[in-house]
Amino acid sequence: VTHMTGGPDDVFSYAISSGSKLGWVCATNPEQGLLLGYLFPSAAYPWISLWCCSREGRPVARGLEFGTTGLHQPFPFCAEW
Secondary structure, three states: OOOOOOOOOOEEEEEOOOOOOEEEEEEEEOOOOEEEEEEEEOOOOOEEEEEEEEEOOEEEEEEEEEEOOOOOOOHHHHHOO
């Protein structure tokens, strides 16, 4: 995902490549000239989830989460990892 739509509560989950030792995720705010990045061990956290919470059609919170399972994915897909 290169840009979240800011729609009503977007959630995207991705599995880190099984051959990767590290997972990574970045967020940017071009208007502020900011870039934030995280590196994390993929063996401990094989998933990354990106989310947006909106109120009245406007984003009020965004999140980058590395974790042990994907959100909003079918069970067979999650079970493969």
